Amino acid sequence: MSQSALRVVARIFLATGGGYLASSAVMALFSFALVAMGMPRADAVTLGLLLVFIVYLCLGLWVFAARALWRPAALFAVLVVASYGVIAVFGHGG
Amino acid sequence: MKDDFRRSMGWLHTWAGVVLGSILFAIFWMGTLSVFDCEIDQWMKPATRLAPAAHALPLESYRPFLNEAIAAKASFWNVTLSGEREAVVHTHYGTRQKFISHDVNPVTGQILPDAGTLGATGFIFPFHYTLNLELMNMGEWLVGLASMAMLALCVTGVIIHRKIFTDFFTFRSQAKSRRMLLDLHNISGVLGLPFHCILTLSGLILLGATFFPAGINAVYPNTRSYFFDSNGLSFLAVKHGKAGASVVSLDQAAVRAQSLWGNGAEPHLVLVANPGLTTSRIAFFRGTEGQVMVDRDVIAFEGSTGAFLSRPQALGKIMQTQRFLSGLHLIEFHHWVLRWIYFVLGLGSCVLIATGFLFWLDARRKRQAAQFGFRLVEGLAAGSVTGIILATLAFFVANRLLPVGVSFWGMERATVEICAFYTVWLAACVYGWLWPRSVWVVHCIAIGTLAILAIVLNWTTTGDHLFRTMSHRYLWPVGGMDAVLLVGALLAFLAAGRLLRRLRKQQHSSRLIVEAA
Numbered sequence: 001m002s003q004s005a006l007r008v009v010a011r012i013f014l015a016t017g018g019g020y021l022a023s024s025a026v027m028a029l030f031s032f033a034l035v036a037m038g039m040p041r042a043d044a045v046t047l048g049l050l051l052v053f054i055v056y057l058c059l060g061l062w063v064f065a066a067r068a069l070w071r072p073a074a075l076f077a078v079l080v081v082a083s084y085g086v087i088a089v090f091g092h093g094g
Numbered sequence: 095m096k097d098d099f100r101r102s103m104g105w106l107h108t109w110a111g112v113v114l115g116s117i118l119f120a121i122f123w124m125g126t127l128s129v130f131d132c133e134i135d136q137w138m139k140p141a142t143r144l145a146p147a148a149h150a151l152p153l154e155s156y157r158p159f160l161n162e163a164i165a166a167k168a169s170f171w172n173v174t175l176s177g178e179r180e181a182v183v184h185t186h187y188g189t190r191q192k193f194i195s196h197d198v199n200p201v202t203g204q205i206l207p208d209a210g211t212l213g214a215t216g217f218i219f220p221f222h223y224t225l226n227l228e229l230m231n232m233g234e235w236l237v238g239l240a241s242m243a244m245l246a247l248c249v250t251g252v253i254i255h256r257k258i259f260t261d262f263f264t265f266r267s268q269a270k271s272r273r274m275l276l277d278l279h280n281i282s283g284v285l286g287l288p289f290h291c292i293l294t295l296s297g298l299i300l301l302g303a304t305f306f307p308a309g310i311n312a313v314y315p316n317t318r319s320y321f322f323d324s325n326g327l328s329f330l331a332v333k334h335g336k337a338g339a340s341v342v343s344l345d346q347a348a349v350r351a352q353s354l355w356g357n358g359a360e361p362h363l364v365l366v367a368n369p370g371l372t373t374s375r376i377a378f379f380r381g382t383e384g385q386v387m388v389d390r391d392v393i394a395f396e397g398s399t400g401a402f403l404s405r406p407q408a409l410g411k412i413m414q415t416q417r418f419l420s421g422l423h424l425i426e427f428h429h430w431v432l433r434w435i436y437f438v439l440g441l442g443s444c445v446l447i448a449t450g451f452l453f454w455l456d457a458r459r460k461r462q463a464a465q466f467g468f469r470l471v472e473g474l475a476a477g478s479v480t481g482i483i484l485a486t487l488a489f490f491v492a493n494r495l496l497p498v499g500v501s502f503w504g505m506e507r508a509t510v511e512i513c514a515f516y517t518v519w520l521a522a523c524v525y526g527w528l529w530p531r532s533v534w535v536v537h538c539i540a541i542g543t544l545a546i547l548a549i550v551l552n553w554t555t556t557g558d559h560l561f562r563t564m565s566h567r568y569l570w571p572v573g574g575m576d577a578v579l580l581v582g583a584l585l586a587f588l589a590a591g592r593l594l595r596r597l598r599k600q601q602h603s604s605r606l607i608v609e610a611a
Binding site: 016023024025027028029030031032035040041042043044045046047048049050052053054056057060061064065083087 | 099102103105106239242245246249250295298299302303306308309310311312313314320323324410412413415416419
């Protein structure tokens with residue numbers, strides 16, 4: 001496989017897979033924070049579900065528009081780590 | 095990706111469309127048909143073509159079916175009452191091994207003969223969001239991926255436009271085919287843009303709990319408890335009780351549920367969980383055909399004593415928003431004009447996807463016609479656009495051709511119908527790969543023929559021809575289906591005629607070139 005083809009494949013994986021993990025992480029953080037601030041759980045999760053697809057869409061499009069891939073890759077990694085970290089430290093499963 | 099933003103988005107638009115276009119067409123096609131799922135059911139199950147009941151039977155008339163479920167040690171039993179669109183009453187129960195359902199005549203309370211078909215509510219509608227792939231929920235995830243791609247296609251499609259408002263009003267029907275295809279793609283895309291975006295997004299949100307469990311698991315122990323909590327179904331989380339308990343009068347419980355709802359609301363579905371056990375529950379799900387928002391407001395009673403158990407709190411603003419979006423997608427409200435507009439807009443989405451494919455092919459035909467990739471997409475396009483339409487028609491024709499109770503090689507009648515669907519779909523794809531030049535003409539002629547055949551078979555097997563169905567109000571669903579098939583057949587023959595003329599002209603001109611050389 002040529003290098004440019006490899007780069008296209010990497011971009012597709014980063015946009016779909018990486019974008020998915022990152023938006024999952026954003027939603028988890030968001031719902032967790034809302035519940036911590038006193039919103040009922042069902043409302044917090046539902047609001048997260050209403051917004052998460054737009055977040056995923058924006059992150060995915062950004063990957064395809066970005067010149068260098070390291071920037072989205074780095075942000076996605078930070079989001080995933082932060083989400084796991086926060087939920088591992090402050091509790092899980094309500 | 096590319097040097098500038100617009101070209102990157104153009105690249106994404108092209109390739110996301112080509113790669114996921116087939117799945118998207120299948121989703122939109124099946125979704126468009128699902129707008130009229132109950133009506134198609136009536137066409138496919140002639141025994142359910144009944145005049146509406148003047149008075150609903152008391153719920154206790156369905157007690158024998160509940161007793162059947164208790165005897166079978168079912169974990170739940172429910173009855174869906176008939177309404178303006180559902181001509182018959184459905185009862186279901188599920189045991190560990192199997193899922194049994196009956197269609198019941200709402201006037202006599204008798205079981206209707208098994209039609210031996212899954213119909214639109216059992217095959218076409220689930221196909222819309224699972225692609226009939228149940229292995230590891232793969233179908234749902236593919237639908238999710240394709241829907242995300244659809245959102246991306248909507249956004250990138252707008253970005254790559256230079257003159258969106260000019261394109262709005264431009265359709266050059268006499269122009270070269272490539273120009274015309276692009277105009278058609280733009281018009282169906284831009285005029286239907288709100289529909290494409292809202293329906294795709296609301297569809298994703300409906301399955302959101304499947305796609306984003308991580309967000310739910312951050313605050314709930316599991317997805318199930320979110321589902322129970324957000325739908326007011328927490329009363330279902332009970333332990334298995336002892337057997338031998340009775341279930342109190344369904345009608346008396348219904349009266350209490352109705353007085354709690356007020357406003358003359360009626361139950362649409364009555365559920366008995368753990369029937370016959372000491373922990374049984376009776377729950378009433380409110381009918382919501384009078385409003386867009388889906389708000390079932392489930393009222394639950396203890397099954398053995400009739401004591402009131404639970405009613406969810408009034409929906410908050412966020413839940414209302416989500417339920418409104420669900421309602422926009424599921425169209426459980428009754429409004430014939432809006433329902434037809436959904437159908438037409440859905441067909442518009444199908445046109446959008448099909449013309450996208452055709453434009454891709456037309457723009458590359460001169461340079462790449464011999465390449466493997468081009469041939470692949472060419473076959474795929476025909477197979478997934480006209481192919482799935484043909485397959486659906488084969489499903490309808492098989493439904494009218496197969497005698498009731500027939501079985502082939504141990505397959506039940508309903509399975510044979512679905513085999514007909516897949517066989518014809520596969521054949522249509524293979525034809526597209528083998529004979530790409532003539533595939534569109536042949537598919538169009540086949541579509542027209544099968545559609546006419548379906549109308550004729552409906553007439554000969556049930557006696558319901560268009561004049562009869564149109565003159566009886568309760569047969570309009572059947573007549574409407576026949577009328578749509580007729581219009582579809584005419585359009586298909588018209589398209590075949592145009593394509594045939596163009597094919598002849600091309601052959602003629604290529605012969606001239608050969609002779610001149």
